[in-house]
Amino acid sequence: MAILDKPGVVDAGCFALPDHAVISLEGRDALAFAQAQCMSDVAALADNGWQWSGWLTPKGRVIALFAVLRLGPEQVWMLVPDGDTEALAARLRGLVFRSKVKVEARPDLHVAGAFAAPEGARGAVLAGDAASGVELDLGDGTLPRRLRVSAVAAGPDPAAQARWHAFDLAHGWPRLPPSQTEAWTPQQLSLDRLKAYSVRKGCYPGQEIVARTHFLGKAKRGLVLFGAPVAPAAGSDVLGDGKPLGTVACSGDAAGSGFPAAALALAVLPLERDDSATLEADGRTLAVLPLRDGLAR
Structure with missing residues (x-):
């Protein structure tokens, strides 16, 4: 059964992604508001297009990461993993002023995933619409994944949810916990790999910092994927030969990733470093792993 064939029925292959939620922007100025706040070039999207994005502080630090979906000329959705959408929507509403846009967290919409084309x-x-449900292609060209947003909730599958999380980490999509809010710039999280920010569009919060770092070539740190026997806590120091070298941004189980590790971690480290150093976090040895491609949009 196609994921959008019967809006009131859950595809048997889907499982709930309760750590994902939606914020909707609706109204005449929805696109303009999203363009002014998001770090990606939302104005470049056609109807039914989507892209990775985020919202930054004026100092260029990541408040939240999400996918931006343009459902129509007056309707934009932000698909937010790991964030408090009620709090985020409230902060965004404080910036509406006279814009003709309604910003709402949408607990009535449920997010589900499937490891299928x-x-x-x-x-x-994207496929579908706000009424019947929306489908996204989140595969990497080799391993298929689909994500659905609709009014119908899928059943829980903790093992599949952990595998979904591991896939994101393996491809360099940071799954930031609350402790890492406003800790990193887009460059430090290597979000250029996913085309998640623009250095050429007009003004948005943090744009000056992001553009200056890009054009002056001052990015000194970036994202590194590690395998570990146990997931190190976000915020933990990464030590190189016993000396502080970087910081863990997020981590999780390596379930189904195909890597020879029990856990995965994304950490921010200097771009220039001694690769022969012994690396560890939380007292456990880390092994550098290659970030996988294919998730850029």
Whole structure:
């Protein structure tokens, strides 16, 4: 059964992603508001297009990461993993002023995933609509994944949810816990790999810092994927030969990732470093792993 064939029925292959939620922007100025606040070039999206994005502080630090979905000329969704959408929506509403846009957290919408090819979505083009449900292609060209947002909740599957999380980490999509809010710049999280920010569009919070870092070549740290016997806590120091070298941004189980490790971690480290150093976090040895490609949109 196609994921969007019967809006009131859950596809048997889907499982709940309760750590994902939606914020909707609706109204005449929805696109303009999203363009002014998001770090990606939302104005470049056509209807039914989507892209990775985020919201920054004026100092260029990441408040939240999300996917931006353009459902129409007056309707934009932000698909937020790991964030408090009620609090985030409240902060965004404080910036509406006279704009004709309604910003709402949408607890009535449920997010589900499946390790299967999408029925209609392809790459950065979504399928469906707000009424029947929306489908995204979140595969990497080798391993298929589809994500659905609709009014119907899927059943829980903790093992599949952990595998989904591991896939994100393996491909360099940071799953930031609350402790890492406003800790990192887009460059430090290597979000250029996912085309998640723009250095050429007009003003947005943090744009000056992001553009200056890009054009002056001052990015000194970036994202590194590690394997570990146990997931180190976000915020833990990464030590190189016993000396502080970087910081863990997020971590989780390596379930189904195919890597020879029990856990994965994304850490921010200097771009220039001694690769022969013994690396550890939380007292456990880390092994550098290659970040996988294919998730850029």
